Structure formats: C-alpha cells, structure tokens
Amino acid sequence: MNPTISITLLIAVLQVSQGQKVTSLTACMVDQSLRLDCRHENNTNLPIQHEFSLTREKKKHVLSGTLGVPEHTYRSRINFSSKPHIKVLTLANFTTKDEGIYTCELRVSGQTPGVSNQNVSVLRDKLVKCEGINLLAQNTSWLLLLLLSLSLLQATDFISL
Numbered sequence: 618m619n620p621t622i623s624i625t626l627l628i629a630v631l632q633v634s635q636g637q638k639v640t641s642l643t644a645c646m647v648d649q650s651l652r653l654d655c656r657h658e659n660n661t662n663l664p665i666q667h668e669f670s671l672t673r674e675k676k677k678h679v680l681s682g683t684l685g686v687p688e689h690t691y692r693s694r695i696n697f698s699s700k701p702h703i704k705v706l707t708l709a710n711f712t713t714k715d716e717g718i719y720t721c722e723l724r725v726s727g728q729t730p731g732v733s734n735q736n737v738s739v740l741r742d743k744l745v746k747c748e749g750i751n752l753l754a755q756n757t758s759w760l761l762l763l764l765l766s767l768s769l770l771q772a773t774d775f776i777s778l
C-alpha cells in the first residue's frame with residue numbers, strides 16, 4: 618500500500634476511536650453563579666448527546682442535557698450554551714446546597730464505547746472566580762485586533778522612516 622494512504626487511514630481510524638472525548642471540566646464563579654466549562658473533542662458529524670449532572674449525597678440530579686430528563690427544580694436556574702468544542706452551563710444563585718460532584722457526559726449514537734465523561738468536585742469555599750483568562754480563551758478577537766493594530770503601527774512606522 619502507498620505509505621501516504623496508510624498513514625491517512627491510520628489517522629482516520631485513530632480519530633474515530635477517539636470519538637468525542639471530554640477533555641476537561643472546570644468550575645468557577647461568576648457573581649453568584651456557578652459556571653462549568655466542559656471542553657471536548659469534536660471530530661464526528663454524528664449527533665452528540667450530552668448531560669450535565671450533580672451527584673450529591675450519592676443521589677444523581679440531571680441538570681441539563683439530552684440524555685436524561687433535567688430536574689424541574691433546577692430548570693429556572695440553569696443556562697446552557699454550546700459551541701463546537703465547549704459546552705458551558707451556569708447555575709444561578711449557587712449555594713452550599715449545590716455542592717457535590719458535577720459531571721459532564723457525552724454520548725455519540727452508534728459508536729462504541731461512545732461515552733466519555735469528566736467529573737469535578739465543587740465546594741463553595743474552594744471555588745475561584747472566573748478569570749479574564751477564561752474569557753480570553755473563548756474570545757480572542759480583541760487580542761487579534763490588538764496584534765493587528767500593533768503590526769499596522771509598526772508598518773506605518775516603517776513608511777514614515
């Protein structure tokens with residue numbers, strides 16, 4: 618077999634077997650809300666199902682998602698947004714009553730194993746504020762603009778010389 622083709626095949630196989638791994642789950646506070654950032658790989662066009670849940674005192678509560686049925690009591694406090702590589706859940710008015718293990722789980726239909734998850738233990742006293750760094754990672758356009766204008770400035774400097 619042509620080596621290029623075999624390498625391409627190998628990469629394709631590796632990507633399929635990687636599925637939609639959840640790469641990280643982090644928690645931080647924005648004002649009084651808990652924010653969970655669930656980062657994941659996205660290399661399939663198959664439908665992906667997801668679920669955010671909280672395990673507290675050995676009881677699992679589904680907060681949001683398409684896998685389980687979200688519990689009614691949380692619905693009014695939950696906000697969910699999704700981008701190709703990250704799912705973000707916010708839980709408003711976070712209190713110590715919401716402490717526990719939070720889980721982000723993804724499932725790709727028609728794939729085995731097809732399930733991937735990450736857990737994060739959340740304690741109110743240990744929570745950090747969501748820093749600008751996090752926002753930076755999600756919105757780099759202003760940084761890009763800054764870099765662009767810097768290089769523009771440099772360019773005009775060169776012209777005026």
Ligand SMILES: *[C@@H]1O[C@H](CO)[C@@H](O)[C@H](O)[C@H]1NC(C)=O
Nearest residue numbers: 649693694695708709710711
């Ligand atoms: C958060 O708590 C405040 C004060 O108790 C209440 O007015 C507000 O509606 C709550 N927000 C949500 C989303 O539950």
Ligand SMILES: *[C@@H]1O[C@H](CO)[C@@H](O)[C@H](O)[C@H]1NC(C)=O
Nearest residue numbers: 692693694695696697707709
């Ligand atoms: C969810 O987000 C929308 C728009 O950002 C906001 O108007 C709404 O109050 C939020 N709801 C909760 C429960 O935080």
Ligand SMILES: *[C@@H]1O[C@H](CO)[C@@H](O)[C@H](O)[C@H]1NC(C)=O
Nearest residue numbers: 659661665699700701702703
């Ligand atoms: C994966 O990426 C595609 C294209 O970028 C997007 O349409 C799809 O919604 C993404 N899937 C998830 C689960 O974010």
Ligand SMILES: *[C@@H]1O[C@H](CO)[C@@H](O)[C@H](O)[C@H]1NC(C)=O
Nearest residue numbers: 672718720733734735736737
């Ligand atoms: C997260 O917790 C669940 C339930 O306790 C467990 O089945 C799963 O293996 C954990 N995931 C990771 C990545 O540790």
Ligand SMILES: *[C@@H]1O[C@H](CO)[C@@H](O)[C@H](O)[C@H]1NC(C)=O
Nearest residue numbers: 700752754755756757758759
């Ligand atoms: C980044 O932020 C700017 C202004 O805050 C907004 O207009 C833009 O849509 C954001 N871009 C992304 C990719 O979120």
